[in-house]
Amino acid sequence: MTDCRIAPSILSADFARLGAEVENVLASGADMIHFDVMDNHFVPNLTFGAPVCKALRNYGVTATIDVHLMVDPVDRLIGDFLDAGADIITFHPEASAHIDRSLSLIKEGGAKAGLVFNPATPLAYLDYVMDKIDMVLIMSVNPGFGGQSFIPTALDKLRDARARIDASGRDIWLEVDGGVKVDNIKEIAAAGADTFVAGSAIFNHRRDDDPNGYDSVVRDLKAEAAKA
């Protein structure tokens, strides 16, 4: 495979040391930061909002911040995240009454836009908005929590999404989120993903003998993906 981006989900980071965790994981070779926003309504969990994204920017984080909105409704928060410095904003189509409008809000604000597909949500939502999409995010767990197991049917869905992206001729990233580990990333990459969210696989595998704590696991994820 050519592209391979590792996007650590800070959901599994130590929140009390968030700035340092982000700094360390980026210094370990991660390509971007995955920022999971949960509202205890669209998903049964509550995390953090735009002020935390802004705080990371103020701390000095310049890397791509990939905001995964698990909130309903979506539109009111888009402006907050654009102001907070988000580079990519993705949302679940079920959570927007006007998907085309939500995508336009993100793009007009200067960020990349994407749709997120739960395991049982059909890719048909892409049909009439492909020209506004910069990223397709395939959930390989039901959203709400880190540390769940990869749902194997996501592999077929990735292949389907890859075919749609290739047919579009556009530069659209195909991200996968949930249960990505060193021992399954090769198969996931072979199914067409180029951007890999990994939360527990990274933050639960800190090594004190690595210069930045996460060097070994980020290197192993990339090496396995490259074998696809």
Ligand SMILES: O=C(CO)[C@@H](O)[C@H](O)COP(=O)(O)O
């Ligand atoms: O969006 C979500 C969960 O809803 C994810 O981004 C998880 O945070 C990924 O965690 P792991 O499955 O990699 O531990």
Ligand SMILES: [Fe+2]
């Ligand atoms: Fe996520």
